[in-house]
Amino acid sequence: MTITERGLHTTQLTTPRYHTVGIGAGPSNLSLAALYKNVTSERLALFDSRPGTGWHTPLLYPGVRMQTGWMKDLVSLVDPRHELTFLNYLVTSGRLYALINSQFDSLPRIEYERYLTWATERLGVVNFGSQVDSISITDDGFEISVDGMPVALSEHLVLGLGTRAVRPAYLSGLPAERAFIADELGQRLATLDRTAPTAVVGGGQTGLESVLRLLGSGFTDVKWIGRNQWFRSIDDSPMANELYRPSHIEYLQGLNRDTRRQMIDDSRYSGDAITPGGLRALYQSNYDGFLSLGQFPVTLLPGRDVRTTDLLSDGNIRLCCSTSTLPEEHVVRQIVVAAGREHVKAPLDDELRERIETDDDGHAIVESDYSVRWKGMNGHKIFTFNASRYSHGLTNAGLTQLPVRAAIVLNSMFEREIYPISDDVCAVHW
The missing domain is CATH 3.50.50.60 (FAD/NAD(P)-binding domain)
Incomplete structure (x- = not known):
């Protein structure tokens, strides 16, 4: 049946x-x-x-x-x-x-x-x-x-x-209607304040798409936070695409475990990254926003790793980030997390x-x-x-x-x- x-x-x-x-x-x-x-x-x-x-x-x-x-x-x-x-x-x-x-x-x-x-x-x-x-x-x-x-x-x-999205521990204790994972953005978008500072955490494709959705919905103060030192785009070159052929999979099978792991980690950004077209669309939309608003509606903040959050007395959310130099704090009204998935x-x-x-x-x-x-x-x-x-x-x-x-x-x-x-x-x- x-x-x-x-x-x-x-x-x-x-x-x-x-x-x-x-x-x-x-x-x-x-x-x-x-x-x-x-x-x-x-x-x-x-x-x-x-x-x-x-x-x-x-x-x-x-x-x-x-x-x-x-x-x-x-x-x-x-x-x-x-x-x-x-x-x-x-x-x-x-x-x-x-x-x-x-x-x-x-x-x-x-x-x-x-x-x-x-x-x-x-x-x-x-x-x-x-x-x-x-x-x-x-x-x-x-x-x-x-x-x-x-x-x-x-x-x-x-x-x-x-896989499924992981809800990070730092969202605990924050108001669910203003601090949530990207999977919930569609259902919560209408209730968010489009002029309030909004953080998108996650430097991958889902993070990019969340930023684009906010930008396209009229949000004027978006902070895109990513852990890596830059927002990496996919390497779609002919050589990178060779990594996705059956012949390369067969080659990997013949390597020892440590060598194979290192090779796979070294080539991860041929697939685990964001589309160049999407990043280009963001830059162009951001510049259009600059022309009309006099300031960029999206601020890109690579090299920041959100470690903890605090709910302030005025209802705002403080993000405490580690960086390659000194710790940073960013205060926002709402936060969308597009980082982390688990099997x-x-x-x-x-x-x-x-x-x-x-x-x-x-x-x-x-x-x-x-x-x-x-x-x-x-x-x-x-x-x-x-x-x-x-x-x-x-x-x-x-x-x-x-x-x-x-x-x-x-x-x-x-x-x-x-x-x-x-x-x-x-x-x-x-």
Whole structure:
């Protein structure tokens, strides 16, 4: 039984059995499901706690752009003839020419979310409104439970849980309507004072987008605070893009752990940074504001790390920052935090969690095929997306290699080369 709405769970006397169950229905597991459906008649189901489709919905609004190209969709890099390509979405939805003629440098993120919704509806395997609270191992495979009741048995398990925003400790004790994380900006924007000093904390893409949203909404005194010494933009050069090819991932696998970690840290700003177009838009809008207001509506404050906050007697908020020289204080009326995300932990029961083999840092050991190393597998595999940064590099959590990762998992799952991963035409010899 396919569950597509909140609260609809099977009433069968026996627990439904699947070949593969995925936890989470984000882009990673949707890519897997899309490729899966075209190569096997085995059953697959995805379980997701959200009430319906969406992709970082609180952070979506007009003007927000993708950081990857449109060809890097759910399937095209390994199966460009697949019916769930982004191009087919544009054609079947009748918007192909309108999008082409809009001449976007980067795809609107809202469009990408609608593409994911379109693909989800056609796959028909997602069980929304299903908060998985326990995953255990039985003689027959994995048992997945929702609200304490078993809803699925599965030969294999795929974890695609993604990340969630972290609420820093320094927000504690501050008025929630004026001190919140970026995910809440949309719902609180109308109640904020547009002329009052407003801080945005976080020097990444979400921080930039929050600043742009405030600027576009008429805020005239925004302080953008970032921890790094400058607001770094993504390196989108040809050489930087070589880091996101299958050949480079394969190269990383052959390095020792310390060398691989250092290389990945050194190249992080090829992806973990802000889009040049977004930064350019901010500078241009800020200059327009200078022309009309006589002062810049946005002040950029790199090299500051917010350590603590105080609620002052007049209701203002004092931010205490460390810098490379002397401590600084900044007084604002309202604060938006766009810094920090954490991985969502899989709800494995104690027995299964104890079987997972970990490295010296306590992280699960992830093999080259994205399978987790664990004791007593007995033919049952656990695969994980978004949890292998220091073994698989920068493609681990990004969208650039979604179908390649999914294809590697399927090849391993079925123990044969279903999807060839070819990357031989490369001028770079790592």
